[in-house]
Amino acid sequence: MRTILYLLQKEFIQVFRNKGMLPIIFIMPLVQMLILVFAATMELKMIDITVVDLDLSETSTRLTAKLESSSFFHLTRAQLSPSETDKILLKGKTDVVITFPQGFESDLKRNDQASVQILIDAINGSAAELSNAYLQTVIGSYNQKVRAEMMGVPKFTPPEQVQVIPSYWYNPELNFKFYMAPGVLVILVTIIGLFLSSLNLVREKEMGTIEQLNVTPIKKYHFIIGKMMPFLIIALLDLTFGLIVAKVAFGLPFRGNILTLYVFTSLYLFLVLSIGLFVSAISDTQQQVLFVSFFFLIIFIIMSGLFTPVESMPVWAQNLDMINPIYYLIRIIRNVVLKGSGLLDMTRELIYLSIYGLLMFSLAVWRYRKTV
Amino acid sequence: MDRINPERTPIIKVENLVKKFGSFVADDNLTFNVYPGEIFGFLGANGAGKTTAIRMICGLLEPTSGRLEVAGYDGYHEREKIKRNIGYMSQKFSLYEDLTIYENIRLFAGIYGISRKVRLEKTDEMLKKLQLEESRNKLVGGLPLGWKQKLAFSLAIFHHPKVVFLDEPSGGVDPLTRRTFWDLINEAAHQGITIFVTTHYMDEAEYCDRVAIMSEGKIVALDTPAALKAKYQADSMDGVFLKIARNKE
Incomplete structure (x- = not known):
């Protein structure tokens, strides 16, 4: 000893x-x-988004503004051709490109549906999934609002919908x-x-x-x-x-x-x-x-x-x-x-x-x- | 020669000791005895197998075959008991250079279970003898080589072992320093410590009571320096060594 x-x-x-x-x-x-x-940190903040708005309608502009107001996104507006879009993604100048096609608003009014193209750089798969989830949430809530306005029904979600309120324990x-x-x-x-x-x-x-x-x-x-x-x-x-x-x-x-x-x-x-x-x-x-x-x-x-x-x-x-x-x-x-x-x-x-x-x-x- | 009594039982018994590294035979069937109180020299050129032999006897290296007994203990099964009874000074200086002289002494004295009181007394005595009192709290790394060797030797016999093994203890220093180093060895021998020393300096062989001359892993001659000189009709150990080397050719 x-x-x-x-x-x-x-x-x-x-x-x-x-x-x-x-x-x-x-x-x-x-x-x-x-x-x-x-x-x-695994949290995603400041995802670089490039919005290519070929429609320049009220609906597309308002959705763009809504994305811009989120703290998760850093937004740039640009008028790009599809090949230019590929190029900026390839060069890594942006993480996501959202394209509103021409006739976006009129499609929505006429057919009750319209398409938006979202291209995500998915080299980091989990980051891409997270970006997608954030975007879906923002677009989804905008979607409800816009439909409600167009159909003239009350703004609020129908009462029969189930709401999930998570409660985060230990690290609230x-x-x-x-x-x-x-x-x-x-x-x-x-x-x-x-x-x-x-x-x-x-x-x-x-x-x-x-x-x-x-x-x-x-x-x-x-x-x-x-x-x-x-x-x-x-x-x-x-x-x-x-x-x-x-x-x-x-x-x-x-x-x-x-x-x-x-x-x-x-x-x-x-x-x-x-x-x-x-x-x-x-x-x-x-x-x-x-x-x-x-x-x-x-x-x-x-x-x-x-x-x-x-x-x-x-x-x-x-x-x-x-x-x-x-x-x-x-x-x-x-x-x-x-x-x-x-x-x-x-x-x-x-x-x-x-x-x-x-x-x-x-x-x-x-x-x-x-x-x- | 009065300190040696050949009637007594040997303190080191080596029989047919062999060490092989792969197909290379470093030590080939070594057989010899060392008696208590002797200064026993292992003489030979570099690579003759001296260091391998000394490391086996100290229990640092596993022999390939053969019998080995040190201080009455078996060299295979009672190594730790052997280690209580021996001191060792390696070819390469291996005290802690980043510790002071006293810190080195304290560590090794502690490992051998020497009490604080005895340690302090012996330290004073030892440093006085080496004229190192002033350097007690200096880092060992800063000492000149000659002093390092004297310190390493003094520490190797600090716990008063029965045998001390010295592997090329005075390599690389001037003849005068070597001379004073051998004074220390003689003094230890007179205190009853058996000395087992390897060297390739022929003049050092003259200080030994008996010398074994090694060549290519074998002991080619073993006797007192005087007897060897008579046998090979040489006036110095240098001459003996050269004649043996020539006979081999």
């Missing part, structure tokens, strides 16, 4: 003696929180930042903890200092704990710092128990650092460690539900998330922070993370060889 204390003392002295370390520990979380949370304003911030916190502690510890171990191999430890009667698990604890503590420090930034910068609500959050994050870090130390135990150079860690990190992040809902992934991919530590912690932190879930609400996750962590820790200790 005393040995571990001497090892921890050594690691902490080395970490804080390294001048490049403090900026990594404090600037990185700040930048990541601010940039990622503000930038990585649908604030995307509240959804992103917990995820970014997870990425933050993962990168700091994982890379600092695994690179540190393999660096001792590169420098040759590990030999001097390997000829001592040091116990293997003492050594691994000595390599893990300092970086686990630094990562928790970064979690605290990140939470403060999230609170100050965008008022992240905090409904759960902060202790719950630290218990889960510590268990998670125990698991993730064990994986990292396992990788460095089987590697000889920092380069190898970086490549292997990046490989897994990218798969784990993309499949974690940080950007896209896990529920929309294919079932096999959802099953694969069983072994994805990031998936667990993002879900756990969102639950604790936004729903106020406690330890008892997540006993399954608690047991699972503990067993998984012990398994990976044993693997790291087993694979670290004092004799090669």
Whole structure:
């Protein structure tokens, strides 16, 4: 036990003696929180719409004005031929082109129906779908109004229609930042903890200092704990710092128990650092460690539900998330922070993370060889 | 020579020790004993298999086959017990350069379970001997190579091991510094620590009680320097080495 204390003392002295370390520990979380949370938003705002009005009637002008008044759209009017329309979409100068054909109003009056052409740049499929949905809503409500006026019936919708009034729980304003911030916190502690510890171990191999430890009667698990604890503590420090930034910068609500959050994050870090130390135990150079860690990190992040809902992934991919530590912690932190879930609400996750962590820790200790 | 008693049981027993890397045989059937209190030298050109042998005996490298016993413990199954009883100084300086002299001492003394009181006493004594009292809180990385080597040696015997293994301990320093380094080695030997040293400096072989000369993974001669010189009719170890090399051709 005393040995571990001497090892921890050594690691902490080395970490804080390294001048490049403090900026990594404090600037990185700040930048990541601010940039990622503000930038990585899935809400669609300011969709570029080009309206080609070949009819120039009262109906088409009023619909155009209605679109213009929405905060979702940035609208330009232009008189373009069909080939010019193709060109501006191709060049990416606009996201959507709406064309009112000649005779739009007269068709509507005569035949009780008229067509509008909507072309959407669908390279980003989900963004295209969202644009379409927004447009349908705006045009749909205009549609009702215009028909009501033309037929002279009361403006209001017929009483027999069913109205849906959604009630959004846990994040009533649908604030995307509240959804992103917990995820970014997870990425933050993962990168700091994982890379600092695994690179540190393999660096001792590169420098040759590990030999001097390997000829001592040091116990293997003492050594691994000595390599893990300092970086686990630094990562928790970064979690605290990140939470403060999230609170100050965008008022992240905090409904759960902060202790719950630290218990889960510590268990998670125990698991993730064990994986990292396992990788460095089987590697000889920092380069190898970086490549292997990046490989897994990218798969784990993309499949974690940080950007896209896990529920929309294919079932096999959802099953694969069983072994994805990031998936667990993002879900756990969102639950604790936004729903106020406690330890008892997540006993399954608690047991699972503990067993998984012990398994990976044993693997790291087993694979670290004092004799090669 | 009074510190050596050949009647005693060997502290290192090596029998038919082999290390292969793929098809390359780095050490080929090494057999020798080292007795308590001895300064035992492993002499040979670069690539002769000295470092591989020392790393196997220290438990850093898994032997391919053969028997190995250090301080009465089996070299395969009781490595951790062996490690309690040995010190090691590698060819490449491997103390922490970003720690101070005292922080390095504190770490390794801590790992060997030396108490704080003993540590402080021994540290003062050791730094005084090395004339490094002033540098106690200086980073090790800033010391000249000769001082680094003396420090590494002193730390390797800080816990008073039964045997200390020195792999090319004085490489790259001037003859005068090497001389003072060997004074430290002799002093340790007089305190009863067995010294196992590898070198390719022939003059250093003269300081050893017995020398094993290695060539291409095999021990080609093993005796006291005086006996070797008599056998090969040379007046220095340099001459012995050259004659052995020529005989092989």
